[in-house]
Amino acid sequence: MTKKSRKSQYFQRAADAPNLPDTTFRFIYHFVSDFRWWYVIAVILEVIHATCGIMLPYAIGEIIRSVTRSPGASKSIFDAVSQPLMLFTALSVGEVIFGRAAGLLQTILHPIHRQHIVRSLYAYLQHHSHRYLSSTFAGSLAHRIGETSLGVTQTMQMLISEFMPVIIVYAVATMLLYRAYPPLAAFVGVWAVLFVSISFWLATRCRIYSRKAAAARSETTGIIVDAVTNLNSSRLFAQLGFERGYLKEQLRRELKEVRKSNWYSERIRWFQFISAAILKIGTLYYSLSLWSQGTIATADFVVATSLSLLIISEARNLSKRFLEFFEHIGNIANGVFTIVQPHEIIDRESAIAHSITQGQIEFRQVNFSYSLGKKVFDNLSITIQPGQRVGLVGFSGSGKSSFVNLILRLFDPQSGEILIDGVDIQDMTQDALHSQISLIPQDPSLFHRTLMENIRYGRLDATDEEVIEAAGKAYAHDFIAQIKEGYDSLVGERGIKLSGGQRQRIAIARVILKDAPILILDEATSSLDSITEKAIQDTLDSVMNGKTVIVVAHRLSTIADLDRILVFDQGRIVEDGTHPKLLARRGAYYRLWKMQAGGFLPVEAEPGEEKKLIKQGESNSYF
Numbered sequence: 001m002t003k004k005s006r007k008s009q010y011f012q013r014a015a016d017a018p019n020l021p022d023t024t025f026r027f028i029y030h031f032v033s034d035f036r037w038w039y040v041i042a043v044i045l046e047v048i049h050a051t052c053g054i055m056l057p058y059a060i061g062e063i064i065r066s067v068t069r070s071p072g073a074s075k076s077i078f079d080a081v082s083q084p085l086m087l088f089t090a091l092s093v094g095e096v097i098f099g100r101a102a103g104l105l106q107t108i109l110h111p112i113h114r115q116h117i118v119r120s121l122y123a124y125l126q127h128h129s130h131r132y133l134s135s136t137f138a139g140s141l142a143h144r145i146g147e148t149s150l151g152v153t154q155t156m157q158m159l160i161s162e163f164m165p166v167i168i169v170y171a172v173a174t175m176l177l178y179r180a181y182p183p184l185a186a187f188v189g190v191w192a193v194l195f196v197s198i199s200f201w202l203a204t205r206c207r208i209y210s211r212k213a214a215a216a217r218s219e220t221t222g223i224i225v226d227a228v229t230n231l232n233s234s235r236l237f238a239q240l241g242f243e244r245g246y247l248k249e250q251l252r253r254e255l256k257e258v259r260k261s262n263w264y265s266e267r268i269r270w271f272q273f274i275s276a277a278i279l280k281i282g283t284l285y286y287s288l289s290l291w292s293q294g295t296i297a298t299a300d301f302v303v304a305t306s307l308s309l310l311i312i313s314e315a316r317n318l319s320k321r322f323l324e325f326f327e328h329i330g331n332i333a334n335g336v337f338t339i340v341q342p343h344e345i346i347d348r349e350s351a352i353a354h355s356i357t358q359g360q361i362e363f364r365q366v367n368f369s370y371s372l373g374k375k376v377f378d379n380l381s382i383t384i385q386p387g388q389r390v391g392l393v394g395f396s397g398s399g400k401s402s403f404v405n406l407i408l409r410l411f412d413p414q415s416g417e418i419l420i421d422g423v424d425i426q427d428m429t430q431d432a433l434h435s436q437i438s439l440i441p442q443d444p445s446l447f448h449r450t451l452m453e454n455i456r457y458g459r460l461d462a463t464d465e466e467v468i469e470a471a472g473k474a475y476a477h478d479f480i481a482q483i484k485e486g487y488d489s490l491v492g493e494r495g496i497k498l499s500g501g502q503r504q505r506i507a508i509a510r511v512i513l514k515d516a517p518i519l520i521l522d523e524a525t526s527s528l529d530s531i532t533e534k535a536i537q538d539t540l541d542s543v544m545n546g547k548t549v550i551v552v553a554h555r556l557s558t559i560a561d562l563d564r565i566l567v568f569d570q571g572r573i574v575e576d577g578t579h580p581k582l583l584a585r586r587g588a589y590y591r592l593w594k595m596q597a598g599g600f601l602p603v604e605a606e607p608g609e610e611k612k613l614i615k616q617g618e619s620n621s622y623f
């Protein structure tokens with residue numbers, strides 16, 4: 001297969017994401033071929049190891065043959081058997097050395113290989129879109145990366161150290177027996193084929209049961225995790241008893257599935273024990289009768305019986321291994337199916353790291369909907385001038401955050417263009433775009449790292465002093481100084497140990513360090529108390545200086561001073577102007593302002609229009 005044609009089997013992916021195949025076996029092949037020489041050596045070592053092991057009964061047979069050929073003369077017994085004895089010793093030593101060498105190689109190889117897969121999957125995942133990430137559980141993605149990488153190395157280990165030796169043992173054993181007496185080889189050969197086939201068939205049947213049991217187990221885990229996450233709610237609703245009952249019910253369902261799967265495994269064990277007994281007893285009787293008839297020599301009799309014991313020890317748990325094998329393959333399939341999806345938002349091949357000098361933002365006939373059906377923007381066109389500070393207002397769900405999401409290219413519009421300084425943002429690399437736009441979201445999430453690291457995220461090469469200075473400007477320094485470990489304190493998962501307002505101030509500090517030419521604030525100060533908000537306003541004013549700024553706000557007082565206000569209604573911009581100009585218009589903005597300022601509905605509003613606004617804004621407490 002040429003490199004080109006192989007490439008064409010891959011999905012659409014971001015340019016700097018790894019090229020990963022989307023089917024299980026090609027996925028395994030892809031990663032194994034990255035380490036092919038390691039695996040070739042491992043296979044050679046395992047082949048020699050298994051061959052040494054299975055040749056041991058042959059060496060014993062040769063020793064017996066030599067002994068029976070030269071009876072008596074105990075003095076010369078070692079001379080008589082010296083050659084087969086050397087063979088036996090060499091095989092025993094070989095079995096140990098090659099077996100351990102194979103073991104050592106795999107001990108070194110598998111962790112490295114696994115990490116390589118984790119890195120690739122993680123790098124691939126990093127390029128998935130906002131839409132993808134918000135519709136898949138983060139925990140389950142992390143779990144899948146682990147399971148998939150482990151699946152590949154375990155599959156390879158099974159193939160090399162479990163299945164391949166079994167095949168070699170069966171093949172060599174049949175060959176050795178064939179030399180002694182072909183029908184004996186036929187007996188063992190037929191047994192082996194039947195045993196492997198039936199084991200495989202039983203494993204496929206058992207897989208259904210064990211899959212159901214595994215699903216029931218993970219459902220239980222899910223229920224426990226959900227209940228623990230909501231433990232406070234259960235406590236406050238005095239429903240702890242109900243939750244215990246809820247879990248008990250699930251455990252009962254799980255038990256039913258687990259029992260079924262265990263019973264099936266037990267049936268498989270019966271099959272294995274009976275087959276092993278048939279082989280053991282059958283070979284013994286058969287070779288004994290052949291020996292008594294003089295058809296085979298004593299040595300062959302010993303070889304046949306010890307081979308049958310060796311085969312049994314190799315074949316033990318074969319069904320169980322098949323089962324594990326399927327499980328690993330299933331895990332890989334699951335991970336590949338979930339993670340190796342086409343990337344939704346990718347850089348065009350011609351994309352450049354355009355640098356934003358002016359900060360003009362233009363929407364040109366943009367049509368956008370999150371999914372088929374309801375349109376969020378219908379042919380929206382608007383231009384925000386360089387350095388302009390623009391406030392976006394409108395009811396909940398009117399499209400303000402969507403407007404911002406499109407500028408940040410978290411989603412692509414279905415048609416139309418969004419241009420920054422006259423360049424379509426799809427012609428810019430996402431890295432360039434994102435490094436030149438700062439966002440302070442309503443509910444910033446932080447890494448479970450120290451406060452210092454979290455703030456420095458705005459600019460990784462900032463010194464400690466610069467970080468502290470930024471924190472000071474964002475009014476975060478004082479509360480950080482009061483925490484025991486100060487800037488070295490960890491903030492908990494997603495910053496849970498901080499209050500909403502504290503998190504927002506950390507996010508503001510980050511943005512101060514980042515100092516990007518375009519700044520977007522989506523309800524950035526909504527969690528702050530009025531005094532802190534007022535204090536921080538000065539800082540924000542100086543941060544905004546010389547930048548193009550978009551401020552989404554429900555509290556109109558926070559945007560009244562801006563250069564321009566856009567009023568959104570159902571994805572349309574219904575009013576556009578300065579605060580005094582919009583008030584003078586006595587339109588939607590005026591009514592919103594009156595409602596917030598006075599806390600009552602404006603009497604002079606047109607009855608129809610007012611009703612419409614109130615209906616859309618039912619969930620919004622500000623309006």
Ligand SMILES: Nc1ncnc2c1ncn2[C@@H]1O[C@H](COP(=O)(O)OP(=O)(O)OP(=O)(O)O)[C@@H](O)[C@H]1O
Nearest residue numbers: 134370371376394395396397398399400401402403
């Ligand atoms: N990720 C999403 N997937 C699907 N639909 C979405 C998504 N985000 C928003 N929407 C829908 O798009 C519309 C516009 O939502 P948007 O978040 O832009 O409103 P908003 O003006 O920011 O509201 P709010 O003031 O409550 O933040 C709404 O109908 C909303 O339900």
Ligand SMILES: [Mg+2]
Nearest residue numbers: 400401402522
């Ligand atoms: Mg919003």
